Amino acid sequence: MNPNQISHLFTNYQTLVKRVDSHIANIKKAFPDLIACKKGCDGCCKFLTLFPVEALTLSDAFAHLTEDMKIKVIRKIEKEKESCPLLIDRECVLYPARPIICRTHGYPIYMERQRRVDFCPENFKGITSFSKEMMLDIERLNTLLVMINRQFIESIETDPPFLERIPISEALLTLCS
Numbered sequence: 001m002n003p004n005q006i007s008h009l010f011t012n013y014q015t016l017v018k019r020v021d022s023h024i025a026n027i028k029k030a031f032p033d034l035i036a037c038k039k040g041c042d043g044c045c046k047f048l049t050l051f052p053v054e055a056l057t058l059s060d061a062f063a064h065l066t067e068d069m070k071i072k073v074i075r076k077i078e079k080e081k082e083s084c085p086l087l088i089d090r091e092c093v094l095y096p097a098r099p100i101i102c103r104t105h106g107y108p109i110y111m112e113r114q115r116r117v118d119f120c121p122e123n124f125k126g127i128t129s130f131s132k133e134m135m136l137d138i139e140r141l142n143t144l145l146v147m148i149n150r151q152f153i154e155s156i157e158t159d160p161p162f163l164e165r166i167p168i169s170e171a172l173l174t175l176c177s
């Protein structure tokens with residue numbers, strides 16, 4: 001699969017990523033002293049499974065890493081099953097290309113059906129409620145991601161077809177093989 005031939009198929013996904021990033025930037029601006037997320041704080045970096053559109057986006061970024069770094073990640077895939085293989089020396093080596101779930105971790109997400117708000121307890125200490133615009137409607141976000149992924153899959157024919165969810169260890173190598 002040639003990344004240059006499919007890059008235009010990532011446009012909708014990249015637009016969603018930008019919207020999520022913009023939302024998170026607004027939260028950081030509103031609570032500048034109450035965000036503990038930083039380099040080295042990696043408790044959220046567990047082994048992921050990804051939709052194909054996310055998997056190929058990440059694989060495209062992985063293909064651009066240095067050979068040394070690729071080897072480090074592949075070694076980690078071989079010996080580590082719990083944490084994310086992209087976490088090297090407690091740092092995400094593909095941070096700018098990280099999946100959407102990684103961009104939302106730690107920030108207030110709203111689950112409409114369960115009427116529940118969740119966020120990392122290390123963040124927002126002392127805050128007991130958020131205005132609606134400070135919360136990410138996670139069900140709506142997931143619905144958008146599913147729609148974008150479906151459109152992506154319909155635009156690209158593969159044999160065999162993509163798995164519904166792709167383990168990150170396989171996802172990274174999709175465009176390298």
Ligand code: SF4
Nearest residue numbers: 045084086087092102
């Ligand atoms: S992709 Fe990066 S931010 Fe996401 S879980 Fe892996 S190491 Fe962490």
